[in-house]
Amino acid sequence: xxxxxxxxxxxxxxxxQEVTLRCKPISGHNSLFWYRQTMMRGLExxxxxxxxxxxxxxxxxxxxxxxxMPNASFSTLKIQPSEPRDSAVYFCASSLSRRPHNEQFFxxxxxxxxx
Amino acid sequence: AxxxxxxxxxxxVSEGASLELRCNYSYGATPYLFWYxxxxxxxxxxxxxxxxxxxxxxxxxxxxxxxxxxxxxxxxRKPSVHWSDAAEYFCAVGGSGNTGKLIFGQGTxxxxxx
Numbered sequence: 667x668x669x670x671x672x673x674x675x676x677x678x679x680x681x682x683q684e685v686t687l688r689c690k691p692i693s694g695h696n697s698l699f700w701y702r703q704t705m706m707r708g709l710e711x712x713x714x715x716x717x718x719x720x721x722x723x724x725x726x727x728x729x730x731x732x733x734x735m736p737n738a739s740f741s742t743l744k745i746q747p748s749e750p751r752d753s754a755v756y757f758c759a760s761s762l763s764r765r766p767h768n769e770q771f772f773x774x775x776x777x778x779x780x781x
Numbered sequence: 782a783x784x785x786x787x788x789x790x791x792x793x794v795s796e797g798a799s800l801e802l803r804c805n806y807s808y809g810a811t812p813y814l815f816w817y818x819x820x821x822x823x824x825x826x827x828x829x830x831x832x833x834x835x836x837x838x839x840x841x842x843x844x845x846x847x848x849x850x851x852x853x854x855x856x857x858r859k860p861s862v863h864w865s866d867a868a869e870y871f872c873a874v875g876g877s878g879n880t881g882k883l884i885f886g887q888g889t890x891x892x893x894x895x
Binding site (some may be wrong): 668669697699700708711716721722757758759761763764766767768769770771772773774775 | 822871882885887888
């Protein structure tokens with residue numbers, strides 16, 4: 667298996683632009699997680715899905731952020747409009763199920779820079 | 782509420798020396814505990830996990846960790862560090878609401894001296 671795939675790996679954009687990050691989870695995994703990593707706040711869970719349904723989006727910072735999972739093999743995280751403080755590394759992870767003992771497999775991340 | 786504290790932000794050890802990275806958690810019930818490693822520019826990789834049974838767990842790359850309920854700790858150890866172990870290490874706790882949600886510590890950066 668190729669593991670969790672994220673695209674793009676790097677994104678540089680200007681303030682106010684729309685940004686879309688993409689994730690393909692490992693085939694057969696039913697849970698998908700979006701994280702944001704910054705120096706100041708560390709690794710934060712933004713939202714997670716189980717069987718394509720958003721279960722907990724309490725970590726989504728504000729209405730500018732939205733996430734979708736239209737099918738079991740694809741998810742997007744969208745920021746509109748983007749701001750410099752959104753600059754971070756965004757990780758997608760997947761696991762077999764929402765059971766707490768299941769390992770989360772992380773993608774390589776998308777490094778977002780908002781100028 | 783669940784929380785994880787990694788008291789050491791940065792640790793430097795000599796190659797071949799032993800290593801212990803500290804992790805303290807706050808959780809009401811029996812926690813699910815994890816250690817992940819992140820190499821520069823990479824995603825996180827699971828080293829080991831604990832959720833029941835033997836309190837000393839073995840992981841990949843020669844790492845082990847010991848769950849101590851009385852101290853609310855889950856420290857990561859390795860008897861002899863290799864230069865390739867230089868990375869950032871994250872402790873995480875899960876289990877709340879029987880979900881897969883994890884709370885991560887701030888991470889400890891390990892530097893290995895030749």
